[in-house]
Amino acid sequence: MDIDNIAAKAAAKIDAVRDARVNAVKTAAASSVELQEAVQLLAAAEQKYAKDYQAALRADWTESDLRGFGLDAPSKKAGGRPKGARTRQSKPANDAASEKELIGTTSENW
Template identity: 80%
Template structure:
């Protein structure tokens, strides 16, 4: 046997194995790109559905009506101001705000 033939066969085997590995990574990378694109499309579709669902509610349909038509409430709400009453800001009581913490009593007076 010729040493060069043996080396060529070994190199061919290594090259073939490398090509298989490289192609596996390329295939996985392509799938990853497809997955990211699909996730972006899904996010856009979910946002549009949430907006359209809210439009249906503003058009005097109830959530019960929409469920009856086979429309589930969107998983994510659209952005904007939350529904409901005005948010109230909690403040300290007048006693707590004017008395330093070191002079407040703890309920046990030492007389």
């Protein structure tokens, strides 16, 4: 029985197991990168489709017309500025108080 031969076989077995584990992680990491790239491509395609679908609606096609052509409404809205959203500027407390005084003064004069 050669001790060095046994140790070499044990080391080879450990190395083979380690290499298999490392390769499994490398394969999973490559798939993860591929998946993330696909997710980004899908998001870009969905956004483009939403914009193009909205352009078709602006070109006087109806959603019913587009469905008739086999085009479903996009699952996500096209990006951009929201319609109808307006911000109101609040008046400072002093301006609101002086406005009430003016309203009270003018109603007495009428």
